Amino acid sequence: MIVGGNTTSSDFAPSTNSHGFLYALDLSGNFKWGHFFYNVSFAVTDISGCQMASDGQTLSVLGMG
Amino acid sequence: MEIDPATGKSNKGVYQLEYRETSSATPTYGTWGALYFDKKDYFSGKQFYYTAFTMNDKIEMIRLEVPRYGGRPPRVDWNFEFYEFAATEAADLYRRKEPMNIHMDPLDRAYFYLTGRYHGRGSVMRFNKQNGRLKWYAKMDKMTTVRAWAQVPRQKNFYGCGDFETGDVTANVASAEHTSAIFRMDNTGNMVWYSVLSGSNPVSSSANQDRCFGLSFDSRHNELTALLQIKASSLREYSEGDFYDTALILMDTNGRPKKSETISFASSAYDIYLPNDAL
Numbered sequence: 456m457i458v459g460g461n462t463t464s465s466d467f468a469p470s471t472n473s474h475g476f477l478y479a480l481d482l483s484g485n486f487k488w489g490h491f492f493y494n495v496s497f498a499v500t501d502i503s504g505c506q507m508a509s510d511g512q513t514l515s516v517l518g519m520g
Numbered sequence: 521m522e523i524d525p526a527t528g529k530s531n532k533g534v535y536q537l538e539y540r541e542t543s544s545a546t547p548t549y550g551t552w553g554a555l556y557f558d559k560k561d562y563f564s565g566k567q568f569y570y571t572a573f574t575m576n577d578k579i580e581m582i583r584l585e586v587p588r589y590g591g592r593p594p595r596v597d598w599n600f601e602f603y604e605f606a607a608t609e610a611a612d613l614y615r616r617k618e619p620m621n622i623h624m625d626p627l628d629r630a631y632f633y634l635t636g637r638y639h640g641r642g643s644v645m646r647f648n649k650q651n652g653r654l655k656w657y658a659k660m661d662k663m664t665t666v667r668a669w670a671q672v673p674r675q676k677n678f679y680g681c682g683d684f685e686t687g688d689v690t691a692n693v694a695s696a697e698h699t700s701a702i703f704r705m706d707n708t709g710n711m712v713w714y715s716v717l718s719g720s721n722p723v724s725s726s727a728n729q730d731r732c733f734g735l736s737f738d739s740r741h742n743e744l745t746a747l748l749q750i751k752a753s754s755l756r757e758y759s760e761g762d763f764y765d766t767a768l769i770l771m772d773t774n775g776r777p778k779k780s781e782t783i784s785f786a787s788s789a790y791d792i793y794l795p796n797d798a799l
Contacts, residue, residue: 457525460795479528488528499521504553504797507525509560509624514523517555517571520536 456480457514459502467491473500475518492518522557535584535594539575550574552636553796556622562629563650568597570649572619572634578604579619581634583652598652605639613640613688618665621797625707627676631655635680637665642682644705656709662716663701664688668797670735670744676707677773681732681746684716697727700748702735702775715775719752722760728752729764734799743778744771747799749792756782764791 620636642663
């Protein structure tokens with residue numbers, strides 16, 4: 456399972472301004488990986504959706520700068 | 521952008537779409553998640569992103585060619601700006617829009633769907649991939665937006681769900697009454713069935729608020745599961761109040777519920793909110 460969205464929490468990202476994030480869990484709920492997108496050097500402030508690409512190998516992610 | 525789902529790494533494929541009105545002014549954008557990456561177009565063999573979003577409150581739909589090998593930048597293959605229902609329309613309602621999801625037709629590789637909201641109501645549109653031309657458009661008079669979809673593999677049928685803000689009182693549905701709705705449609709735009717799933721708010725003075733945020737189709741058992749954000753007292757067991765719980769409803773292909781499961785914080789009166797297309 457992959458979850459994406461926006462966080463304004465400094466617990467999950469470096470500061471309280473908007474950061475996009477993605478994280479992955481396995482089907483038992485174990486955390487696999489997670490990323491926030493730092494809103495200075497890599498300006499993605501929100502993740503609005505994601506869907507597997509046609510080959511089923513990569514995840515296409517739409518976000519807002 | 522393109523992510524490896526096993527590691528979360530994005531080593532390539534970060535693309536930025538931006539239009540500058542002047543050297544210092546950029547438009548206001550809105551995204552709801554409408555994105556699909558076709559890595560081998562059935563006709564040309566090229567890689568295309570299909571996406572839709574709002575720019576200055578108008579829907580833009582784009583097919584972006586991404587060169588398979590380095591050396592050339594991405595190129596907009598075609599793009600369309602949707603007709604804007606302007607101030608001559610009687611109500612602001614008709615200018616509300618949410619390009620929510622893009623998905624492909626598994627039977628006819630020449631077409632794709634854009635679902636969400638257009639002209640103030642839930643919408644399903646079918647487009648030709650090669651030129652972006654509209655094949656048909658279904659407007660749901662009893663739905664405010666289509667938030668999620670589920671395609672039946674190798675069949676013409678697909679399912680959609682969302683909600684109906686019955687009073688059209690505001691663009692923000694935080695306090696208004698809304699009912700969840702699910703439908704089954706085929707690739708010619710025929711509505712096979714439409715079903716409303718809604719209940720009563722335990723606090724009788726508060727609005728009924730039930731919305732559908734996710735759908736999943738199990739082709740092995742021919743069953744549909746809907747993910748709902750509900751206040752319906754008929755589906756909740758503990759400490760009912762004017763706050764949202766989550767419900768999963770298992771249905772057959774005709775929309776008849778088989779069983780349901782509610783997820784709540786038991787005696788803690790916390791809202792559980794869901795994102796669009798969340799299942």
